[in-house]
Amino acid sequence: MSRPGYQRASSTNIQSGGAPRPLEGKLAIVTGASRGIGAAIARNLAAKGASCILGYTSDKSTEVTEQLAKELQDKNSVSTLIIQADMGNPNGPAHIINTAKNHFSHPRSGKFQIDIIINNAAVSLNLPLEEVTIDNYNWQYTVNVLGPILLMQAALPYLPHDRSGRVINLSSVSSSLGLIGQTVYGGTKAAIDSMTRTWARELAERCTVNAVNPGPVATDMYGETSGDFQLQMKNHIKSAPLMKERKGVDPDQYVADAEKVGGRPGYDYEIAGVVGMLCSEDGAWCTGSVVCANGGLKFST
Incomplete structure (x- = not known):
């Protein structure tokens, strides 16, 4: 998509109401941005004034990503x-x-700076231990762990040098709950948590680095999980303070499903809100943390 012109933050770039947008002039990269949490994060960052690079993988996602890009521009x-x-x-x-x-x-001037990186792209396939294969292991670890490492390596020359940069890694409650079938996926997210802490130290003069750990979210990925997996999550969801369904507030389908699954899922914009806060100046004193964005399903990390 074309851009109207390169801009950095400026006091003249303001919303129609007159207040400067908190991410005006910033440049953000969001991987896995075609749908779900990634798309919601892009919408949140763009609403705050950030220009967005939307990464996606498959040909079938081209049209929906183009539509999202146009929506953000307009x-x-x-x-x-x-x-x-x-x-x-x-x-x-x-x-x-x-x-x-x-x-x-x-x-x-040729100047190029990346202000925000959202490592969101990930894949998942739940398998019991006896069915885990080398190919499945390599696929999940390559996308979920090696991908963010390589992206950060390529981006290093272009990160700020004044601590204003923001890196947010999308983790999961799966990194710590020990869910059945997640030998591989849970391990990749535990790796993300560990990488977050290491990068927070290594990149301290460049950017803050944090992770967020959603639980079940109303996205295609969670919708494709098996009935057995969703049943396994039921008690966790029932104990989460904010996942209690609310008749007349939550969509009818989630209220109807609540008895079976334990409550309502998170919504993509709720995860995006936490990410957006961490990307703003308000998140400047937070680094190396796994920030819970799961309605209280997981209090500690």
Whole structure:
């Protein structure tokens, strides 16, 4: 998608109401941005003034990602760029950074800075221990763990040097709940938690680095989980303070399903709200943390 012109933060860039938007002029990369949590995060960041690079993987997601990019431009007057790249391919993350640099570098000075990185893209396949294969292990760890590492390596030369950068890694309650069938997926998210803490130290003069750990969210990924897995989650959901269904507030389908699954799921915009806060100046004193974004399903990390 084309951009109307390169801009950094400026006091002249304000909302119609007159207040500066908190992320005005910032440039954000969101992987896995075509739908679900990734798309909701992009909407949140764009509403706050950030221009967004939307990463996606498959050809079938091209149209929906193009539509999202246009929506962000039209509603928020920000620049957008969609980039198709496989985070499971060793060349995919570098392709995102190189394409973004070619598109967003300042036309005169050549300056290019990445202010926000959201490592959201992930894959999952729940299997009992006896059915785990090397191919399944390699697929999940390559996309969920190696992909973010390679993206961060490619982005390092372009991160700020004044602690203003923001990196948010999407983890999961699966990293600590020990859910049946998640030998591999849970392990990838535990790796994300550990990487978050390491990067917070290594990149302290460049950016804050935090993770958020959603529980069940009303997305395609959770909707594709088995009935047995959702039954396994029932007691966890029932104990979560904010996952109690609310008749007349939550959509009817989630109220109707609550007896079977334990309560209502999280909504993608609720996860995005936590991410958006961490990306603002209000999140400047928080780094190396796994921030709970799961309605209280998991209090500690």
